[in-house]
Amino acid sequence: MTPKKDLANDLIYIYERLFAFFGPQHWWPGGTPFEVAVGAILTQNTNWGNVERAIGNLKAAGGLSAGRLRDMPDDEVAALIRPAGYFNVKTRRLKAFLRLLVEGHGGSMAKMKRLELTALRQELLSVNGIGPETADSILLYALDKPVFVIDAYTKRVLSRHGVMGHDEPYEAFQGLFHRSLGRDVALFNEYHALFVAVGKDFCKPRPRCGGCPLEGWRPARCQKAGR
DNA sequence: GACCAGGCACATC
């Protein structure tokens, strides 16, 4: 079997093990696309529980619409999103995203969604404060575009099991998924959430491998080489 | 009290 096929099978195997263990994750099932995009920015390097509080505050203040949030003074936004941490930088980042959304797409996520994937990703990446992970989270979870989101957990799990080197660039990790799995929104949605689940419970900076569904697993090419 | 959480931009070498 070719290495490429091996890698594809490895990724499918990991998905099946994680799904069997953790079950469906139901990420962002209820929120509007706009709420999802706001959450994607607020969750940067931050626990999701804190983000939920911030989003709750925004909702309560009527700030979860593009127009309302754009017109809200920065210090007011910062106070509302305070629980999510980095509230000053995240206020700037939210406002920067809102400029793109309002001025570029009439404040409508539905209109933004009409754009072709590559162009849209470039637009998002041009916004100060939106990097590859945040852009891809918005594309996948808010706009239903088939891009795989690579985060710290994904890199940690794959590198610890010898699938890829930890310091490979974002696009190298992402390319592996795109080549191996095709472009499947529902699969990408679930799979990325499963990486977060296994990362939270087991594949932490200090790993707790006991009981992990991937405990002891090696990729196919390593098994063949006897490594 | 240290460590960690669904990153990113910017400064410096």
Add this chain to the structure above:
DNA sequence: GATGTGCATGGT
């Protein structure tokens, strides 16, 4: 180009 640092709250 690589490496370091600031941003900040809240849970474990």
